Amino acid sequence: MDHSAIFGPLVSAGYSVRLHSFSALDCYMGLAPLPYTLAETNADIPVLARLLEGLRFPGADIADGAVDMDGHSWYFRCIDPEEIRHADSNAPSYTLLSFRRDWNTKRFQDPLDLYPLLRALRRELPRNIRENLPQNNDSPRPDPGNRKEYSLPVQEYPSWEAGLNPGVDLFRALMDGALILARYGPEQGGPSPAKMARLIETLAPGFPPKPEAQRLLLTGILVSPNPGRGLELLKSAGFIREFWPELAALDDVDHSKEFHPEGNVWKHTLETFRYRKTIVHNQSAYDLRLSLGLLLHDVGKPLSASSGSHRFNGHAELGAEAARKFLERLEFKSSLISDIYYLVKNHMLPAALPRLPLIRTQEVLESPLFPTLLELYRCDESSSFKGLDGYYESSAAYQSYLRNRRNPYRSADGKKMGKRSIRRY
Structure with a gap:
């Protein structure tokens, strides 16, 4: 994705632009980008409104400002200029999401020294994607002077979910966790969605996500390598039954075991994702439609109704x-x-x-x-x-x-x- 039309005016005016969260991670992992880009800048909202045509305001829980162009969306967080060097500002739900990439210099920034965890996650990607990832020689730059402990010391990460921020609200942690599982988690093994749901349920609930936030979540999960893993976490935590009851009902309908060994309609639906082909051979891009x-x-x-053998x-x-x-x-x-x-x-x-x-x-x-x-x-x-x-x-x-x-x-x-x-x- 060429960001020049959106980021170029900001950089030319002397403002910084950094990809953060999933957008920065996808760059480093070599995955196809999401249909939206997450960025942060030291420009304030009036500057964004002056430099970016069509700026809209999706709500502070999503972003300070957003721009839509050619089927893609850019979401901006405005960071205080005095704090832009620090990962502590706008602390993410998981330390994994503290990773950043400066758009102008193309350099990665890894203030919490997550490089070993990132390498481990790359090894867990599906084989057909992993074997065709570009070799990334631009190693992230750790910043030992700017570390923050969440649930475990940074040096002791056994896995990404150990870096859960206990101060984040439940919905944010749940939605981010589901997308991490779908995007970077292994197809088998790794953190259990049910176990993760129990951990996240201890957090304060916060405000329910708006339709736009739900749409971004569902879109991100579905274009990822393992959507079933993320959807299972949302189901285990009750998110799907609360916000997407049409999908929750699938778990209540049994299938004929003669033709559907995977079980009920919910399990069958998740099973179908395994057989998708990527849009580009051996790449990580999947068709949202x-x-x-x-x-x-x-x-x-x-x-629907059923009568006799006609179901x-x-x-x-x-x-x-x-x-x-x-x-x-x-x-x-x-x-x-x-x-x-x-x-x-x-x-x-x-x-x-x-x-x-x-x-x-x-x-x-x-x-x-x-x-x-x-x-x-x-x-x-x-x-x-x-x-x-x-x-x-x-x-x-x-x-x-x-x-x-x-x-x-x-x-x-x-x-x-x-x-x-x-x-x-």
């Missing part, structure tokens, strides 16, 4: 409406909401595609989102006992449709056309 589709594709099952009747249509209301509540963009509505409503269609007449499927097939719908179907099928035969048959049917559409001598369903009906381009 697909990930939201996977998260919400069965959200209609708790709302979850109409759950795709019910789920599309529930997904739309859920995403509207978290203030996602309307265009993205429309895309997720399409994916959830039609997620059952690929399974029947080879057997349905074109008149019933052509509108869905013509959507530019259909390849994403096929990917959702592949992840859905991969997480069950069904195997991928149906996915390959549906892919072949889609390829046949595309081939016939390009053939001026055949109709879209493959029938030969008479001379008067031949398409001319």
